[in-house]
Amino acid sequence: MKGVITALLSGILYAFGLVLSGMLIPEKVIGFLDVFGNWDPTLGFVMGGAIGVHLPLRRWLIARGTPDPAPKKKGIDARLVLGSLLFGAGWGLSGYCPGPALVALGTREQSVALFVAAMIIGMWMYRFSLGRTSP
Amino acid sequence: MDWQGWGMALAGGIMIGGASTMLMALNHRIAGISGIFGGLVDFERSPERAWRAAFIGGLILGGVILSRVWGERFGLSPLATQSGPLFLAGLLVGFGTRLGGGCTSGHGVCGLSRLSGRSFTATLSFIGFGVLTVAVIRTLANLGFVL
Numbered sequence: 001m002k003g004v005i006t007a008l009l010s011g012i013l014y015a016f017g018l019v020l021s022g023m024l025i026p027e028k029v030i031g032f033l034d035v036f037g038n039w040d041p042t043l044g045f046v047m048g049g050a051i052g053v054h055l056p057l058r059r060w061l062i063a064r065g066t067p068d069p070a071p072k073k074k075g076i077d078a079r080l081v082l083g084s085l086l087f088g089a090g091w092g093l094s095g096y097c098p099g100p101a102l103v104a105l106g107t108r109e110q111s112v113a114l115f116v117a118a119m120i121i122g123m124w125m126y127r128f129s130l131g132r133t134s135p
Numbered sequence: 136m137d138w139q140g141w142g143m144a145l146a147g148g149i150m151i152g153g154a155s156t157m158l159m160a161l162n163h164r165i166a167g168i169s170g171i172f173g174g175l176v177d178f179e180r181s182p183e184r185a186w187r188a189a190f191i192g193g194l195i196l197g198g199v200i201l202s203r204v205w206g207e208r209f210g211l212s213p214l215a216t217q218s219g220p221l222f223l224a225g226l227l228v229g230f231g232t233r234l235g236g237g238c239t240s241g242h243g244v245c246g247l248s249r250l251s252g253r254s255f256t257a258t259l260s261f262i263g264f265g266v267l268t269v270a271v272i273r274t275l276a277n278l279g280f281v282l
Contacts (some may be wrong), residue, residue: 006161007186011193014154014166014240019201021147022140025210033265037273042140047243049148050155055248057156069165070249073236076256083235084242084260090227091261092268093220094212097239098232099168101225102191104209106198111215115225122229123173130234 015103021046024104026095033092079130155244162186167241168194169232235261 022028022043031040062068091097096104096115104112155166164171164186175187202209214221232238235257237246242261246254275281 003162003186004189007158007164007189008193008196010154010158010162010166011190012197013150013157013193014168014190015194015197015201017147017150017152017154019147019197019205019208020150021144022208023147024198024208026212027210030213030269033262033269034273035266036270042137042144045141045144046148046151047239047247049145050152050244051148051248053149053152054155054244055250057152058159058248061156061160066160067163069159069163070251071165071236073253076253079234080236080253080257081260083231083233084257085231085264086227087231087235087238088261088264088266089268090224090231091239092265093272094214094224094228096212096224096228097168098172098228099194099238099240101228102168102172102194103198103201105195106200107202107209109211109215111212111218111221114218115212115221115228118222118225119229120176122226122231123169123176123233124229125226126230126233127173127177 014099015106017046017050018100018103021049023097023100026100029095029097029100030092151240151244152248155240155248158190165241165245166190167237167245169229169238170236170241173229173233231261 018024023046028040029043031038032043034040087097094115098119101112101116101119105116158164158166171187171190174181174183175191212221214224235242237254237257239261242254242257247258
């Protein structure tokens with residue numbers, strides 16, 4: 001139960017961060033990716049700020065005995081690269097990555113519901129094809 | 136210079152880093168949203184379901200509250216009125232993040248904070264291909280093709 005409450009609070013804080021940062025404005029996200037057009041580098045500060053906090057704090061936690069949740073998988077393979085390329089294409093087209101899309105469900109906009117439904121179907125398509133043989 | 140925009144982006148990023156740290160400290164889990172959500176919708180019976188549902192519920196609850204009190208921080212996708220392309224984009228994001236083992240949160244924030252080579256490769260790939268996709272759409276639009 002304790003884990004449920006802390007995860008809920010973490011999710012709410014995460015949503016606040018995404019909204020405050022501007023990640024819920026798809027046009028702004030696309031502006032960040034529009035390096036060869038009207039590039040708006042603002043959203044680079046989001047990743048910068050997040051890493052600036054998380055990098056030192058996770059080291060501090062591990063030094064104090066918190067188990068490291070790092071995945072065991074090592075090495076760069078075709079799945080990693082191909083999957084990331086496909087994700088990048090969908091992100092550039094829509095302006096949504098998974099977190100902001102889920103937060104945007106709160107607006108009850110039909111287009112967001114359609115996007116999240118497609119995202120779930122995409123996850124199932126992976127699960128029942130290449131995901132079956134995943135290591 | 137859009138100092139206010141930069142400041143809000145930085146402050147939002149700090150909150151995201153804080154939320155990721157909180158989940159690691161208290162749940163001993165990585166705040167990778169595509170992995171958490173994927174695990175939840177993948178029909179797997181797992182003891183992880185409860186905290187995953189709570190985290191995703193927190194994201195949505197945050198969206199419900201903030202879209203009411205802070206509507207100007209929410210925008211529509213340029214594809215909002217084009218169901219076909221929007222659906223395709225959703226498929227790509229869902230399939231791609233599962234195949235690649237993470238998204239902007241898991242690879243981009245948590246993985247880079249760990250200085251992981253895998254996450255560095257993934258982040259470079261999805262930002263790079265996102266940039267390429269936007270450039271192609273812009274070029275096509277300039278030539279008169281609209282998606």
